[in-house]
Amino acid sequence: xxxxxxxxxKRLKNRKMKIVIVRLVILFSIFILWEIAGDTKLIxxxxxxxxxxxxxxxxxxYTEGTLFRHIFITCYxxxxxxxxxxxxxxxxxxxxxxxxxxxxxxxxxxVVLNALPKVALAPIIIFWVGNxxxxxxxxxxxxxxxxxxxxxxxxxxxxxxxxxxxIKTFGGKKLQILRYLIIPASLSTIISALKINVGLSWxxxxxxxxxxxxEGLGFLIIYGGQIAQLDLVMMSIIILSLIAFIMYQxxxxxxxxxxxxx
Amino acid sequence: xxxxxxxxxxxxxHSKLGETSALHNIxxxxxxxxxxxxxxxxxxxxxxxxxxxxxxxxxxYGDIYLDGKPLTDISPDIGYMFQNDELFDWLSVFDNIALGxxxxxxxxxxxxxxxxxxxKEYNLYGFINRKxxxxxxxxxxxxxxxxxxxLDPKILLLDEPFSALDYxxxxxxxxxxxxxxxxxxxxxxxxxxxxxxxxxxxxxxIILSNRPAEIKEEIKIDxxxxxxxxxxxxxxxxxxxxxxxxxxxxxxE
Numbered sequence: 482x483x484x485x486x487x488x489x490x491k492r493l494k495n496r497k498m499k500i501v502i503v504r505l506v507i508l509f510s511i512f513i514l515w516e517i518a519g520d521t522k523l524i525x526x527x528x529x530x531x532x533x534x535x536x537x538x539x540x541x542x543y544t545e546g547t548l549f550r551h552i553f554i555t556c557y558x559x560x561x562x563x564x565x566x567x568x569x570x571x572x573x574x575x576x577x578x579x580x581x582x583x584x585x586x587x588x589x590x591x592v593v594l595n596a597l598p599k600v601a602l603a604p605i606i607i608f609w610v611g612n613x614x615x616x617x618x619x620x621x622x623x624x625x626x627x628x629x630x631x632x633x634x635x636x637x638x639x640x641x642x643x644x645x646x647x648i649k650t651f652g653g654k655k656l657q658i659l660r661y662l663i664i665p666a667s668l669s670t671i672i673s674a675l676k677i678n679v680g681l682s683w684x685x686x687x688x689x690x691x692x693x694x695x696e697g698l699g700f701l702i703i704y705g706g707q708i709a710q711l712d713l714v715m716m717s718i719i720i721l722s723l724i725a726f727i728m729y730q731x732x733x734x735x736x737x738x739x740x741x742x743x
Numbered sequence: 744x745x746x747x748x749x750x751x752x753x754x755x756x757h758s759k760l761g762e763t764s765a766l767h768n769i770x771x772x773x774x775x776x777x778x779x780x781x782x783x784x785x786x787x788x789x790x791x792x793x794x795x796x797x798x799x800x801x802x803x804y805g806d807i808y809l810d811g812k813p814l815t816d817i818s819p820d821i822g823y824m825f826q827n828d829e830l831f832d833w834l835s836v837f838d839n840i841a842l843g844x845x846x847x848x849x850x851x852x853x854x855x856x857x858x859x860x861x862x863k864e865y866n867l868y869g870f871i872n873r874k875x876x877x878x879x880x881x882x883x884x885x886x887x888x889x890x891x892x893x894l895d896p897k898i899l900l901l902d903e904p905f906s907a908l909d910y911x912x913x914x915x916x917x918x919x920x921x922x923x924x925x926x927x928x929x930x931x932x933x934x935x936x937x938x939x940x941x942x943x944x945x946x947x948x949i950i951l952s953n954r955p956a957e958i959k960e961e962i963k964i965d966x967x968x969x970x971x972x973x974x975x976x977x978x979x980x981x982x983x984x985x986x987x988x989x990x991x992x993x994x995x996e
Contacts, residue, residue, distance in 0.1 A: 499752070560912065639815060641829070643825050643826075643827065643829050644829050644831070646799055646823075646825070648824070649817060649827065650797055650799065650817060650821070650822075650823040651819075651842065651843040651847060651894070652817055652818075652846065652847055653846040654821055657846050661831075661846060662831070665831070666831075666833075668833075696919060700863050708927045710919050
């Protein structure tokens with residue numbers, strides 16, 4: 482390696498390091514300032530909580546033994562929500578791709594369903610499937626499925642017309658066009674939809690937990706609010722951000738794996 | 744011997760605004776082993792005609808015969824090559840070449856062997872496990888041609904197959920493709936708007952008029968068949984053919 486290349490790599494690493502350090506400094510400063518401001522009564526810790534109070538509340542739930550149960554339930558609902566949303570949405574997109582007539586017929590319905598805030602349907606769903614996890618998962622599913630149908634279908638329809646023609650010249654019919662061209666060509670669109678759905682699914686799950694749950698992080702947030710325990714609310718939100726971040730990174734990692742392999 | 748016969752093709756397009764006639768009574772035939780080019784002003788319907796022969800579009804009237812038998816559906820005996828190579832990025836070079844066979848469920852040891860022989864013959868053997876994006880434009884077009892040849896078609900339809908390449912690559916690929924088609928003894932029909940390319944590669948050039956396209960003239964190219972397209976461009980007759988076709992095309996501007 483030449484000296485110039487060596488220095489270039491060093492500069493690159495230095496920059497990356499600086500970015501990480503500044504990020505950590507911001508994070509810790511916020512927590513430290515928050516703590517100090519709360520302890521010195523500059524802000525009212527009853528309304529804003531403080532990191533130390535959040536920590537106490539965390540330890541309390543942990544010793545009660547329910548912490549991981551809450552986290553697990555919420556994660557479970559979210560994962561089932563976004564995976565089923567992506568799979569069902571993609572399947573419906575395949576059907577609409579297959580039948581152009583059906584696609585045209587259903588287009589206005591999709592537009593209306595897309596514009597409708599799906600949470601508005603929550604009370605009906607609760608009546609239909611009962612007060613529990615399945616209602617929450619269905620709300621999460623509803624939020625992501627319509628967007629998935631629309632993005633994946635657009636991905637399918639964006640595939641180069643000439644490539645479709647190519648398969649036809651080989652004597653391929655619709656099924657072969659789907660299998661050999663449309664699905665492999667749209668895999669990246671489907672994975673992007675999966676990524677978007679992680680975020681949407683969280684919205685659905687937390688919303689659903691606000692409405693019906695007896696467990697889960699969304700339940701902790703609403704419950705903490707009701708009993709005026711802002712420490713509990715703040716702590717739950719921070720755990721939530723952490724898990725949402727990890728889940729998003731996980732999907733991004735899978736995406737990277739798949740495309741490296743390809 | 745007559746390989747392909749096109750008789751009385753008419754093509755009308757329908758839209759809400761009315762009917763437009765694109766092709767008007769097109770008839771011609773191609774002999775076995777012949778290389779024929781179709782030239783014409785842009786938008787005259789050359790590619791439409793090729794699509795009709797491949798049965799990708801139905802003509803308003805007219806019939807197409809291959810080896811004396813009427814064609815009624817997309818036929819595995821017709822190979823089609825596109826303007827862009829249309830290689831699938833996610834498949835290796837080998838899998839791209841084998842795509843047609845796979846779709847027709849004919850991929851077996853014998854056809855694999857055939858593909859291996861083709862790639863060896865045409866200097867792509869070292870690349871069979873590579874992805875198309877790692878290949879140059881000229882190589883990609885060669886892979887596209889082998890993908891068509893893997894199905895062993897009786898006739899090749901080439902739809903402006905070089906127009907996406909830069910000029911130097913294009914001359915080189917002209918030679919490659921011409922060489923491969925000659926060696927494999929294929930009959931070919933090529934659509935192009937490049938007069939020089941048409942003369943340098945073909946035995947015969949068919950000139951189409953403006954829309955609605957009719958056959959204006961057929962010109963037999965009498966330049967030594969054993970020369971490569973690049974060498975044929977040096978032939979004294981080349982200029983004369985060029986001027987003749989140029990004039991025919993310009994009358995209809």
